[in-house]
Amino acid sequence: MMTLAPRQSTHRDDxxxxxxxxxxxxxxxxxxxxxxxxxxxxxxxxxxxxLVPRDGDRKVRLPLTPAGDGLLRAALPSxxxxxxxxxxxxxxxxxxxxRRLAPGVNDLRSLVDRAPATSSERIVVRIPYATKHGNLTxxxxxxxxxxxxxxxxxxxxRLEVTARLxxxxxxxxAYAELTDQNGVLTAVRTDLTAHDEGEVRFTVAYGDLRPxxxxxxxxxxxxxxxxxxxxRLLDDVVDKHPVFVYPKARAESAHGxxxxxxxxxxxxxxxxTVVAVD
Numbered sequence: 588m589m590t591l592a593p594r595q596s597t598h599r600d601d602x603x604x605x606x607x608x609x610x611x612x613x614x615x616x617x618x619x620x621x622x623x624x625x626x627x628x629x630x631x632x633x634x635x636x637x638l639v640p641r642d643g644d645r646k647v648r649l650p651l652t653p654a655g656d657g658l659l660r661a662a663l664p665s666x667x668x669x670x671x672x673x674x675x676x677x678x679x680x681x682x683x684x685x686r687r688l689a690p691g692v693n694d695l696r697s698l699v700d701r702a703p704a705t706s707s708e709r710i711v712v713r714i715p716y717a718t719k720h721g722n723l724t725x726x727x728x729x730x731x732x733x734x735x736x737x738x739x740x741x742x743x744x745r746l747e748v749t750a751r752l753x754x755x756x757x758x759x760x761a762y763a764e765l766t767d768q769n770g771v772l773t774a775v776r777t778d779l780t781a782h783d784e785g786e787v788r789f790t791v792a793y794g795d796l797r798p799x800x801x802x803x804x805x806x807x808x809x810x811x812x813x814x815x816x817x818x819r820l821l822d823d824v825v826d827k828h829p830v831f832v833y834p835k836a837r838a839e840s841a842h843g844x845x846x847x848x849x850x851x852x853x854x855x856x857x858x859x860t861v862v863a864v865d
Contacts, residue, residue, distance in 0.1 A: 610691035611636075611676065611723055615823075617697045619665035619711030621725070624658045625651060625678065625688070632681025636661045638674040638725060639685075645670070648679075665711040671854075674725040676715075690715065690723040695823035702821065705785035708732070708754040714825045726825050728818075728855070734805045736819040736857045737786070739849055744838030746791040746849050746859060750817050752807055757781040760809030763789040768800040768858070779805065793847030794838035796861045803857045818856040827851035837864065 609626045616622070623636055638647040647669060654660035663669070677685035693715050703710065710733040714726045732754030740747040748763075757779060765775040775796060779789045787805065803817040824830055828851050835846040847861045 608678070608686060608689050611678075611688045612691040612694070613715040613723075614694040615698050615713065615715070616665075617701060617703075619713055621663040621713050621715065623649070623651075623661045623663070623676075624654060624691075625661075627653065627657050627659050632683075634659060634678065634680045636688075637677040637679050637685050638663075638669065639677060640670070641673045641675065643670065643672065647674070663713070665713075669713065669725070669727045669729065671728050671730075672726075674727055676723040676725060688723045689721055690717040698821070698823040700822070703753060705751065705753055705756075710735075710753050710820065712820045714823065716825045728820050730816075730818070730820070732807075732813055732815050733820070734787075734815045734817045735821050736817050739833065741834055741836050742790075744793055744836055744847075746793070746836070746847065747788065748791065748803065748817065748849075748857070749786060749788050750805065752785045752787060752805065752815070755807050755813060755815070756785060757787055757805075757807040758809060758812075760812075761787070761805070761807045762809070763787075763791075764804045764806055764814070765791065765796065765801040765859070766804060767797075768802055772797055772799065775801070779807075791847070791849075791859055792838070793836060793845055793859070793861055794840040796840070796845070796847065796859070797842055798845060798861050798863045801859050801861065803859065816856050818854070819851060820855055826853070827855045828853060 612624045614622045634651040636649040649661035651659035651661045676688045679685040709731040712728040718724050735751045737749040761779045763777045763779045805815045833849050835848040837846050844864050845861050846864050849859050
């Protein structure tokens with residue numbers, strides 16, 4: 588399975604100083620924006636939040652302004668481009684060296700059961716969370732178009748998938764496509780049926796697949812249109828892989844008996860694994 592290997596940040600993250608760093612509260616809004624609140628500590632110069640990507644060089648600076656009650660506030664609107672990935676959050680005052688921030692209260696209620704209009708051309712998801720070292724990090728997704736995974740039904744040797752399309756709609760040439768993660772096997776097509784409000788459904792027959800890991804895609808406008816990854820992003824769960832665990836289903840294939848099961852990758856994309864069994 589593919590995993591992200593974050594690079595080491597060049598900014599300071601000194602465990603001895605962590606107790607002196609204020610905790611930062613975050614509020615997520617329905618559109619994909621975030622608001623940060625940090626206790627004011629008598630800063631001697633302009634204060635900013637600095638978002639630093641683990642993979643890439645572009646940084647995002649957010650000015651902190653007085654918000655009353657001894658707080659400083661910074662806003663990250665959904666319109667600001669924060670490319671998909673992990674973004675570590677730092678506090679920078681004046682010309683001082685940026686320092687990592689600790690997470691406070693994350694209010695993610697607006698992300699639960701989030702359902703943007705299917706006409707939305709760009710889906711933005713940003714989820715603040717605490718790393719295993721107790722630091723504040725933002726997981727960001729920006730997709731256009733997007734296919735949001737819905738209900739998954741485990742059948743006899745198959746998986747039935749419901750998804751909702753955003754930013755595009757299916758045509759009569761639409762189909763679903765399964766691709767081998769190693770890029771060595773021929774892609775497998777399966778029929779796609781369209782329903783109301785951008786909803787589509789398709790079936791993955793495990794018996795049609797060789798053993799391996801297969802990624803699920805939609806081709807809503809056929810072979811010449813966009814290739815849209817099926818993923819589950821529109822909720823408050825930053826890492827789906829350990830949370831959503833599905834049973835295996837057995838099937839007969841040209842390669843002998845196999846078992847298949849869906850899973851979410853480290854990017855919250857939907858894939859299936861197929862293994863040979865005795």
